[in-house]
Amino acid sequence: MSKPVIATASLAGCFGCHMSFLDIDERILDLIDLVEFNKSPIDDIKTFTKPVDVGIIEGGCCNSENVEVLREFRKHCKVLISLGECAIMGGLPAMRNGIPVRECLEEAYFHSPTIDPADPRLMPGDEDLPIILDKVYPLHEIVKIDAYLPGCPPSADLIWKALTSLLEGKPLEIPYSLLKFD
């Protein structure tokens, strides 16, 4: 029997959730026995090459590319997991949600203290760049999500527990000590 396939992505996140994933330490050796990775920054596979059993996404959606990747994951993955504060609630990137996009960009490219006044003021607007969304969206407000693992980042133990429960076909029960929002 072929191994279950996992894919992961970081959208508007900081890669902290992925780092926490790697914090399963030597259990990663068990994991590579148990599963096969497809599209993921962990193995650097850039495009889906087969159907995936479990997709894991960190970070919310802040631009059009995030939305595209998320929809692609939804299409290819049987189970889609929203991993961490930013994926579930928007997190730190969502702190801009009360500020109009133009104001954010002007602050970053025109008014920030590191702008050289001698330089012409340019705001990136190339058509190849993803478009910034009006606000940062949690994943479940864009596609259907099957499971949520909160935390900033979720602990390695929680990620491990969720994965092993899923692979064994058991319902995920999160003990009190592993349910944290920080």
Place this chain on the structure above:
Amino acid sequence: MPKTKPVLTFTIDGKKCRTSPGQTILEAAKANGIYIPSLCYWEGMKPAGACRICTVRVGGRYMAACTQPAAEGMAVENDVPDIQDMRKAIVEMLFVEGNHMCPTCEKSGNCELQALAYRFQMLVPRFPFQFPVREVEPAGTKILLEHNRCVKCLRCVRGVRTRDNKTVFGALKRSKDKKIAVDQALASALPEKQARQAMDRCPVGSILRKEVGFAVPIGKRKYDKKPIGSEIEKAEG
């Protein structure tokens, strides 16, 4: 309980409870080792009935356990799935109607709203996030008012007073526009102990004593290991 005090008996989820007349359902439950989740309630302070997390059912009617006195023969429903889910929904509503970014919050680990979310196993709110525009108010020299996290429990309005009994906090407007206001001069003049008390009284990270955040390490905070309410449940074993 002294013998002279009259006693009344009632039940919570079928469990016999004894209390004295005048006690609210919430206080009576606590005295009998039963936890009824609450948020705006503060022991010893006049209840406000503001959050409705303590909602129980008696004879098919819903009531706030923190304001309703227990009565002889009452059969209170507390720990039943539909009521627990309704309480969880209120917690979720509070999360989406403010801006609660726990990883950056000074109160995280000691926050009663977060602790309720943990207790109810809230993984994601069922309601869409509102991301309201609210401000951080530097309320004088000692206190910071973080409106993004305020749950309008009115504990500060009811409970924080100066030595000459002036209120320091007040509530402006009503319903979803309700906002806490603070008298900056009075707040700055609060002695250190009272300023800390104001912070402790706030269930969330809305009232902060400046310059003292993140003092307790992760793992040692109030709700890191034990769920909110477990101290009450433990009392009775």
